[in-house]
Amino acid sequence: MIFSSRPSPAAAGQAAGHSGASRREWLRLLYPIALAAAASMMLFVLFTDSTEQAGERLSILATLGKWTPLLAQGFLLNLIIVTLAMATGTLYGICLGLLASSHVALFQRIVWILVQFFRNTPTLVLLFLAAYMLPSSMHILGVEVSFPDWVKAVIGFSLKVMANVAEIVRGAIQSVPGAQWEAAESLAFRRSQIFWRIILPQCYKRMLPPWMNLYGVTFTATPLAAILGVNEVLGYTLMALGAESRFDLVVPMYLYVLCWFYLFAHPVTRLTQILERRFALIG
């Protein structure tokens, strides 16, 4: 009786890969936003009752609209931060991951220690690490390079990305059966050829879903930069709430910002799940 309502895993995989269900997918995507909007409306009604004396005040929606350009500006910085952090972190992470899968034991050990520390530490601690340990400006080849807070935030996030990418790369390379090395060797491939032409092409597919997952996690971590004083969307939200100093605005404002993040993070999560299933079927 329980099982009658439960699709088999194979059927679930097919359904997810099928694009016919896309309308339902979209509805499911929008449902939480509708829920959040309904909740904020409900709370709004609750509050306007208790805090009368409206009159010259703008309505909640108009106030949110008034602050939207500023919030959008902050949100753009969130997008820039996550893009730069993913780019630099991935670059260094791939290098570390390749080092970790080399046959030199010393490299493996060093990378392992680095990766363990940076993976098991909260992002906030890494941000503090970057904020406190980096100088605010540095002389490189006689040129003064300054590190504004948002650049420090990018460095902090990229440390986290780096450690996770290193682990993803190492895991993907290890997941290719060792027999393939031997098989390729027997076909007289050089070591570098085996690595670049046979092992690595199989890894991309395995690395993509966890990498996208990492993107989602890093993206939803970007508002932490507000704690360092970076004026990204959370910083501006706090600023706007402070400027308005209206309690009835607090709930709608936070839900509004949450919706923005949701709209950018949820499609990536869905896509990751779909890719994971699709790649799992191929094997």
Add this chain to the structure above:
Amino acid sequence: MDSFWLLFRRLYDSTGFNLPFLYDGFERSRFFAGIGTSASLIITCIAGSLLLGVIGAHVKIFWPRAGKVAVDPIVNLFRNTPPIIQLYFFYFAIGGLLPKVVTAGGGEAPIIGAFGLTVISLTIYTTAFNIESLRAGIEAVPATMVEAAEALGCTSWQIYCRILLPLGFRFSLPSLTNNLVDLVKQTSLAYAIAVPEILYVSTQIMADQFNVTETMITLLVVYTALVSIVVVAMRLIERALAMPGYER
């Protein structure tokens, strides 16, 4: 014991590596109080999120329609939005709505303080991930097991409690470990609303003692240790619950 702590004083005198939270009595007490606060945050949230996760997975498996309407949106919302904004939402918005009580100092404070609201926020956040892990684990239980139980006349409740949950829990342990490790790291967010957990205490010590490098390294070690404890504990549970024929 005191002579042990004084070793770190001597370390500072000879090398300049300053760890005041080990040799200084006052700093040590607040440092370990911070670790204690972090640990109690972690333990409360783990317990709460596992309990709610089991309930959520139960709803999703037994009443799929109710799961789609009530559980999925909440899970999606909490999984795809920044935990720090969730925490601020709970602290500033929900905390402001709560009735006030008079504190011992004579001031007014919400009935649930910053610690309690952090627990609520992080519990819901982790529950969102645990529900998915448990559901996946339960769905991995072979259908023949359930059919066999049905043939023996078990009610659906008995099947859930005695077949699906014990087996599904075992299958979902690796992914639950991931979620709980993430939870340990997310407890550092409580810093943002001034819960005196380890990160908050460390920044205070740094401000007083100017030992940024040493404190930062200590933080890396402390968090790695906390994560390791959770990982080792989960691995012990996994080993204790392992069934012959179902090893990974």
